[in-house]
Amino acid sequence: MxxxxxxxxxxxxxxxxxxxxxxxxxxxxxxxxxxxxxxxxxxxxxxxxxxxxxxRWTGRETTLTVSAYPMTGTPDVPAAAAAMDALVEKYQVTYATRVSWTQVAVELPGGAQVITAQSVDPHYGTIHRLSPGQGRWFAPSDAERLAPTLVVNEAFLAALGADDLSGHPTVVLQGDQPVTAEVIGVVANAWAGEGPAFTVLQDHVDRWGLMVDPWGSGAQVPALELWVPPGDAEALRDRATQDLAAALPGWQVDVQIPRGETDVLxxxxxxxxxxxxxxxxxxxxxxxxxxxxxxxxxxxxxxxxxxxxxxxxxxxxxxxxxxxxxxxxxxxxxxxxxxxxxxxxxxxxxxxxxxxxxxxxxxxxxxxxxxxxxxxxxxxxxxxxxxxxxxxxxxxxxxx
Structure with missing residues (x-):
């Protein structure tokens, strides 16, 4: 030494x-x-x-996307929802969210429009790393509010004639009965030139009947996203497929894991x-x-x-x-x-x-x-x- x-x-x-x-x-x-x-x-x-x-698009690396639909006939949405809730509870998944797209009639200053909206649960923001540039994302307590809450994109906020959320902007949504919704957050447009769009809680869509069905396709079963530990993803995918197939006989059940490519250079x-x-x-x-x-x-x-x-x-x-x-x-x-x-x-x-x-x-x-x-x-x-x-x-x- x-x-x-x-x-x-x-x-x-x-x-x-x-x-x-x-x-x-x-x-x-x-x-x-x-x-x-x-x-x-x-x-x-x-x-x-x-x-x-x-x-931000596909969810975390080990996010399971669960979808189910009947092979024949119309879907029994309550039965599917109950089966998916049981799945979340059985495997004690901390971060889970329903995801669906729906048409909602909105009264904007320029006239009424039917806008494609995304309906989710509060944990969607965590799974997809969403952080509003203004305001906040949905909290679990928002599901119990007496009026819907919205997270909108910048184009929707501009269509309301507002620059920020200081005036607590609201908008009337047409459903089973008109209801006034409050804008609580603003996210950036997904791409240049994107039109008005917003995200609403799935509970609020169900409670106020906000879905517009112009093609008469009937109610749709929301997909379910589960963010699980990396070591459990493969095993849980197989078990979830078996459990849902047993709970929903005659349904097609798909459970997928996103395979994102992260090598950018x-x-x-x-x-x-x-x-x-x-x-x-x-x-x-x-x-x-x-x-x-x-x-x-x-x-x-x-x-x-x-x-x-x-x-x-x-x-x-x-x-x-x-x-x-x-x-x-x-x-x-x-x-x-x-x-x-x-x-x-x-x-x-x-x-x-x-x-x-x-x-x-x-x-x-x-x-x-x-x-x-x-x-x-x-x-x-x-x-x-x-x-x-x-x-x-x-x-x-x-x-x-």
Missing amino acids: TGLVGALVEAWDELRVHRLRVLLSLIGVAAAVTAITGVTAAVDMLTQVSREQSE DSAARWVVIAVSGFALLLGGLGLLNIALVTVRQRIREIGIRRSFGATSGRVFFGVLLESVVATLVAGAVGVALAVVGLQQLPLDQLLGTPLQDTPPFPVAAALTGLACAAGVGALAGLLPAVWAVRVKVIDAIRY
Whole structure:
């Protein structure tokens, strides 16, 4: 241990003496390490962004989507609802929601319109990572309110002639009887040019008979979404299919798990960036190699004197080798620090146009990768000078 510490201290002292010579090479090494570390970390962060965007549409990664419909005749909606409620209770699923689409007649300032609305339960917001830009999402207590509550998109709010929720905007919904609903939240439009749309609680649709049935298709059975632990998804899918098929004979039961793709950075593009950064890292190491060779030739007298005082070949070899390794490790640490600061200050929300709910920390693996690359290049750059230094003999101290 003493020998290793002594070699490190000696390498650091030599680096301080020759810092002006190696500075330019180390700048190239630091820049290359910054690029390699930044790309590695950015892939992880962008993957999280892609995962959240996918989950806003399909639900969390292990969300089971349960759908059931009769093979013949009209659906018995109460029986299907009871079977799905029993399923949630049996397996003690914490986050579950019904999901369906319906037509609702709405009285807007520009005239009455029939708008496609989504009816859900409060847990839909958690499963799909929905966070309104204004107001709030549905709470479980909203189901007991004496008037419907709506979460609308920006186009619907504009159609109401409102800019925000400070005036507590309301709208009349036509159902079995007209009812006034309050807007409690606003989400961004799903795409540019999206028309007015809103989300309402399934309990409110059932209570006030808000569904419009222009095609006479009759009542529809809402789908059921269950967010379950990853380890239980496959087993629960099979059990849920069996339980619902037994509870609803003659019905077609489907239970699916979304298979979202979260790799947002094309593999070829990623490896091209890493290859270019690696080439720059090797160029920095080549410059360091040239400087180390020149330095060793100038230190022949010093090395010969050390050999005369008993320095072993191994001590000389590792001493010279560690000079390059320590230099590139210092440059690598600077490069990793720059990558960390740069990515932490990068406004991902603004660049990608989507907010992040779970901002990923800087991956430790990326920092370790950058330091490992720096140490590897330092070892390669110091290998030849170290071999040269070992060949120096005591007589060379007198000759030079």
